[in-house]
Amino acid sequence: MCPHALIPYKIVNPKTRLSCMLNQEEREAFARAMLEDVIFAVKDANCSPVVVSTELFDSEDIQITISDADLNQTLNSLLPQSVGAIMIIMADLPLANAQAIKRVISTTSDVAIVPGRGGGSNVIFIKEPQRFHVDYYDTSFLKHKKIAEDAGLSCEVIDSFRLHTDIDEKEDLVELLIHGTGRSRAYLEDLGFVLSVEKGRVGVKRREKNSVVV
Amino acid sequence: MCPHALIPYKIVNPKTRLSCMLNQEEREAFARAMLEDVIFAVKDANCSPVVVSTELFDSEDIQITISDADLNQTLNSLLPQSVGAIMIIMADLPLANAQAIKRVISTTSDVAIVPGRGGGSNVIFIKEPQRFHVDYYDTSFLKHKKIAEDAGLSCEVIDSFRLHTDIDEKEDLVELLIHGTGRSRAYLEDLGFVLSVEKGRVGVKRREKNSVVV
Numbered sequence: 001m002c003p004h005a006l007i008p009y010k011i012v013n014p015k016t017r018l019s020c021m022l023n024q025e026e027r028e029a030f031a032r033a034m035l036e037d038v039i040f041a042v043k044d045a046n047c048s049p050v051v052v053s054t055e056l057f058d059s060e061d062i063q064i065t066i067s068d069a070d071l072n073q074t075l076n077s078l079l080p081q082s083v084g085a086i087m088i089i090m091a092d093l094p095l096a097n098a099q100a101i102k103r104v105i106s107t108t109s110d111v112a113i114v115p116g117r118g119g120g121s122n123v124i125f126i127k128e129p130q131r132f133h134v135d136y137y138d139t140s141f142l143k144h145k146k147i148a149e150d151a152g153l154s155c156e157v158i159d160s161f162r163l164h165t166d167i168d169e170k171e172d173l174v175e176l177l178i179h180g181t182g183r184s185r186a187y188l189e190d191l192g193f194v195l196s197v198e199k200g201r202v203g204v205k206r207r208e209k210n211s212v213v214v
Numbered sequence: 215m216c217p218h219a220l221i222p223y224k225i226v227n228p229k230t231r232l233s234c235m236l237n238q239e240e241r242e243a244f245a246r247a248m249l250e251d252v253i254f255a256v257k258d259a260n261c262s263p264v265v266v267s268t269e270l271f272d273s274e275d276i277q278i279t280i281s282d283a284d285l286n287q288t289l290n291s292l293l294p295q296s297v298g299a300i301m302i303i304m305a306d307l308p309l310a311n312a313q314a315i316k317r318v319i320s321t322t323s324d325v326a327i328v329p330g331r332g333g334g335s336n337v338i339f340i341k342e343p344q345r346f347h348v349d350y351y352d353t354s355f356l357k358h359k360k361i362a363e364d365a366g367l368s369c370e371v372i373d374s375f376r377l378h379t380d381i382d383e384k385e386d387l388v389e390l391l392i393h394g395t396g397r398s399r400a401y402l403e404d405l406g407f408v409l410s411v412e413k414g415r416v417g418v419k420r421r422e423k424n425s426v427v428v
Contacts, residue, residue, distance in 0.1 A: 161374060164375035179371075202333040
């Protein structure tokens with residue numbers, strides 16, 4: 001089995017909630033590094049990545065370029081055209097690895113969902129995409145479980161913190177610096193990001209350029 | 215196999231970071247409800263819960279009462295006495311279920327760790343406790359991996375968001391209201407807690423008592 005993995009990806013001015021730590025150029029490079037990490041994991045799990053974006057970008061991977069930036073509308077126009085099972089996986093999951101993705105696609109249910117922190121749907125795997133539609137934003141995890149139920153499709157919730165951890169805010173960078181192994185972690189470290197512990201709580205800080213580490 | 219599961223538990227004034235939403239009495243009842251959820255999951259996975267606390271409390275479960283509140287010192291005095299494998303599981307993991315715990319104790323490695331959010335060690339399973347010691351606080355996950363390595367013990371990191379999600383802050387309550395199925399979720403709902411969506415972000419709010427829900 002070699003399901004296609006649709007990866008929605010925002011090229012311009014992504015991850016605005018990280019603006020406190022990264023300027024726009026850095027956020028764009030960081031988002032690209034996270035995408036590369038996701039693509040690596042997807043391929044490592046023997047799936048075929050298909051990047052879905054509003055703009056073309058330099059890459060050897062398959063891209064679908066869309067005019068409509070509405071995520072739900074876009075994906076819901078693609079699902080009925082699919083031949084075979086489809087996975088939809090977000091581009092901001094740099095802790096993704098093949099082992100976690102294989103747990104998703106080896107589900108015995110009709111649909112498998114990995115919830116994101118805060119009620120999102122970080123990964124959805126659908127064996128018969130014609131019978132499903134997506135409804136992202138807000139508590140989409142609960143909505144997608146309901147959509148599966150209403151369509152008479154069995155649904156498994158996959159228990160993975162690696163796929164649960166989407167990188168949106170400063171606090172999320174802690175997880176990447178602890179558990180990441182790919183390009184996006186390396187990019188953060190190149191920028192000078194390190195773990196810091198203050199009052200018993202673990203955070204991140206960015207060292208100033210040219211500062212000397214003793 | 216029926217390993218003992220040590221569950222450190224703070225009875226008086228726990229979970230102070232939830233003080234913005236819960237008074238002390240409520241926090242104590244909430245912590246107790248979370249403990250009950252963890253004990254349920256531990257038993258459901260055929261493990262034997264042993265609550266480790268500085269004070270006795272009303273319960274049918276086995277308790278070890280200790281005079282010293284220092285978590286590391288306490289656990290490190292217990293580990294060498296253990297006959298057989300030991301699990302240490304935190305009391306604030308109300309999303310724990312038998313399936314996740316079974317993945318931990320069925321490891322083929324000498325040690326298995328489930329990292330908590332922010333570098334903690336939410337669950338540690340040790341086949342030969344005499345060869346290991348704990349060092350909680352700060353980025354204990356990294357410290358525990360190093361302790362295993364230094365002792366020549368193989369270590370598996372278990373990928374579970376249910377055991378990764380410790381409940382410390384207001385934002386964590388979102389996870390409990392979405393994914394919880396036990397007493398602590400019911401307790402929160404009894405207090406009037408509901409999910410709320412503001413500006414596309416999912417949070418929680420507490421309804422005022424006697425307010426009428428239309």
